[in-house]
Amino acid sequence: MSYQVLARKWRPRTFHELVGQEHVQRALVNALDQGRLHHAYLFTGTRGVGKTTLARILAKCLNCTAAGAGDEGVTSQPCGQCSNCQAIDQGRFVDLLEVDAASRTKVEDTRELLDNVQYAPTQGRYKVYLIDEVHMLSTSSFNALLKTLEEPPPHVKFLLATTDPQKLPPTVLSRCLQFTLKHMPxxxxxxxxxxxxxxxxxxxxxxxxxxxxxxxxxxxxxxxxxxxxxxxxxxxxxxxxxxxxxxGTLDHRHVLALIEALAEADAARLLSEVASLAEQGPDFAAVLDDVTAILHRLAIAQMVPDALDNGHGDRDDLLALAARFTAEDIQLYYQIGVQGRGDMGHAPDLRTALEMTLLRMLAFRPQGVPKPARTPLPMRGESGNGASEGSESGGSQSGSPSAAPAGEQVSAAPAADEPSAPTPTPSAETVSAPTPEAVPGPARETVPEPAPGPPAEPTSDEPPQQTSTPPWEEAPVDLDGAVAPASAPEGNVEPEAFAPDEAAGTAPASEADSEPPATAPAEKTEPVPAETTEEASPMPAASPGVTDGILTHEAWLAHFETLKLSGLTRNLAAHCMVEEDDGESLHLRLDPSQAAMQAEVHVERIREALAGAGFERRLVITDGELSDALETPRQQADRLAAERHVEAVEALRADPHVKKLEQAFGAQLIEASVKPVVESARR
The missing domain is CATH 1.10.8.60 (Helicase, Ruva Protein; domain 3)
Structure with a gap:
């Protein structure tokens, strides 16, 4: 016996053997079981999904004699053993007329076909007309078929099949019961x-x-x-x-290797994989298409894992890979891949275009977001970011190197003149810190050494005000205590900011009264501890807001700017409130709108900054609703900025020159354009 191909040998013989078309199977089985049969069925779908097979199974159901009691009815489970079923399977059933519409498109062929419709079936219960590729019929053929298709004799059933239902006239579609067969996944x-x-x-x-x-x-x-x-x-x-x-297709494992190299941020491995691909002579444009397709599937794996298809049998591999990327990276890589695909026509060659597109993905990957890759990006020096950021915060706590020359000019005498200070440590810091708030001018600049002797006299006039305000505490409204002339000996303040000895206690105060109050602490003021006889602690335990070494929310607001955080880490911390501090664990509550920014790398940097400030704790950040009674550092900064703006507008409106311009020229002050002068920018 000659060999029979698998497609014919394993063609389904019953509805229950049909694969992948459950929706059609259910409708037809129920219709057959209930005797609710239509006179015309239309099966649509791509090639090879079972349109003709369905039609032949339906023909057997209509004409099987063994399952039913003679001619009394039809069945949804043909026996496959009776003469009618075997004749249909072998293609020799006289009452099943299979017509290839692609080869019989003329109207004469259709009329000849319809001439026999009126005759009763010879062998079976129904005469079945199976018209394949029915969309190939001419317009005249369709017109000739319409009347019969609408009202055929009771013994006739029309089964139409097509791969292009859009070409069928609406008059034909309206006369048929249409079933659309799905693609096989x-x-x-x-x-x-x-x-x-x-x-x-x-x-x-x-x-x-x-x-x-x-x-x-x-x-x-x-x-x-x-x-x-x-x-x-x-x-x-x-x-x-x-x-x-x-x-002749590209091995999918090579594309997965490229994705793994992207996950590792390993440019050398990336180029090595492309070189291995080049040995097989692939279509590099198709390789890039496959890469972007996998990036799309990775995005789905991150957002909706259950929706990830298993089209290559790699679902588990992609789920593992998705955990090694951030959502931002995948979206960026996909966009770069799509853009690179469009630019391939302008590249010297396709391999160069592929390599440059992949390297561009690594080069433009955001550096501030968490990096799940195990190896650092070689072309960006990010490996030391955490250390450098920690060293910066640590340096700002223990003493600013740039402020060392200024601190050397301050003797230990002022600290000794302050017996009313709660502890010697705050008083030692107070010698240097209030200068940014007390004296308008660039408090962080280092200037030539002034004479340390004369300004030391008025220090004893107002020592309580100096010691009551810690160097890192925000006190935008407490200007009186911050303007004490004890700030005069600071080496980091220009000597021109002070009057002679007789006016040392009045000139700075009058000038400070005319200036807008200080705002967010570390944007304008940075603690510059001076060298004293006692070693200053970054955050004294006796400072306001700190009780028994426990960090409160007030101390968090006051000390926030001294943590020297930057970038996304600073933004994340600025939206946090102190929820609880038990001495071992510090719990921060994060604004829910910023929950997407939370990542382990940012939490670790905040923890290191707090450790440098004297708070060595395990840090826990959870997002949730914030208290209306408290404000985050970001909210505080926004409020203070708004207050500065209001004061600046009021100052301009009270200015005689502005009033003169308004009276003379009818000018109007545009409040939105008013920008308060930053303290550190004044001289």
């Missing part, structure tokens, strides 16, 4: 091929079946034909390498 194809090959005793590799399922593009018949070809190519066996060579 690769998972369904692989499962069916596994069953067939096991029954055929053909050894196979599952990865090879995934290549066949993908190449079939939703057609089960194409998958079976490709399987026949793969069996012949592999001498009775199906192997991954043989199928890849037969199909």
């Amino acid at each position: 690769p998972e369904r194809i692989v499962g069916h091929l596994s069953m067939v090959l096991e029954a055929e005793s053909v050894p196979f590799e599952e990865s090879a079946l995934w290549l066949l399922g993908k190449a079939a593009e939703g057609s089960m018949r194409d998958a079976m034909s490709l399987t026949d070809q793969a069996i012949a190519f592999g001498q009775g066996e199906i192997h991954h390498a043989d199928v890849a060579a037969m199909l």
Whole structure:
């Protein structure tokens, strides 16, 4: 007996053997069981999904004689053993007329076909007209078919099949009961091929079946034909390498290797994988298409893991890879890949375009967001970011190097003149810190050494005000205590800011009264501790807001700017409130609108900054509703900025020159354009 191809040998004989068209199967089975049969059915779908097979199964259901009691009814489960069923399976049933509309398009052919409609069936219960590729009929043929299609004799059923239903006239569509057959997903194809090959005793590799399922593009018949070809190519066996060579497609594992190199941020490995691909002479444009397709699937794996398809049999691998990327990276890589695909026509060659696109993904990857990759990005010096940022915060706590020359000019005498200070440590810091708030001018600048002697006299006039305000505490409204002339000896303040000895206690105060109050602490003021006889602590335990070494929310606001955080880490911390501090763990509550920014790298940097400030704790940040009674550092900064703006507007409106311009020229002050002068920018 001659060999029968798998597509014909394994063609379904009943509805229950049908694969992947459950929605059509359910409708037809119920209609047959209930006797609610239409006179015209239209099956649409791509090639090889079972349109003709469905029509033949339906013809058997209508004409099977063994299942029903003679001619009394039809069945949804044809026996396959009676003469009618066997004749239909063998293609010799006289009452099943299969017409190829692609070869019989003329109106004369249609009229000849319809001339026999009036005659009763010869062998079966119904005369079934199966018209394949019905969209190929001419307009005249459709017109000739309309009347009969609308009101056929009771013994006639029309089964129409087409791959292009858009070409059918609406008059034909309205006369038929239409069923659209679905594409076969690769998972369904692989499962069916596994069953067939096991029954055929053909050894196979599952990865090879995934290549066949993908190449079939939703057609089960194409998958079976490709399987026949793969069996012949592999001498009775199906192997991954043989199928890849037969199909001429790129091995999917190479594309996954490129994605893994992106996850590692390893440019050297990336170029090595491209070099390995080049040995196979692939289409580099198709490689980039595959990369962007996987990036799309990774985005789905991150957002909705259950929606990730298993089109290449790599679902588990992609779920593992998705955990190694941030959502921002995937979106950026996809956009760069799509843009690079459009730019390939302008590149010197396709390999160069692919390499530059992949390297561009690494070069433009955001550096401030968490980096799940195990190796640092070679072209960006980010490996030391955490250390440098920690050293910066630590340096600002223990003493600013730039302020050392100024601190050397301050003797230990002022600290000794302050017996009313609660502890010697705050008084030692107070010698240097209030200067940014007390004296308008660039408090952080280092100037030539002034004479340290004369300004020390008025220090004893107002010592309580100096010691009551810690160097890092925000006190925008407490200007009186911050303007004490004890700030005069500071070496980091220009000597011109002070009057002679007689006016040392009045000149700075009058000038400070005319200036807008200080705002966010570390944007304008940075603690510059001076060298004293006692070593200053970054955050004294006796300072306001700190009780028994416990950090309160007030101390968090006051000390926030001295943490020297920057970038996304600073933004994350600025939206936090202190929820609880038990001495071992510090709990911060994060604004829910900023929850997407939270990442382990930012939490670690905040913890290191707090440790440098004297708060060595385990840091826990959780997002949740914030208290209306408290404000975050960001809210405080916004409020103070608004207050500065209001004061600046009021100062301008009270200015005589502005009033004169308004009176003389009818000028109007545009409040939105008013920008308060930053304290550190004044001289």
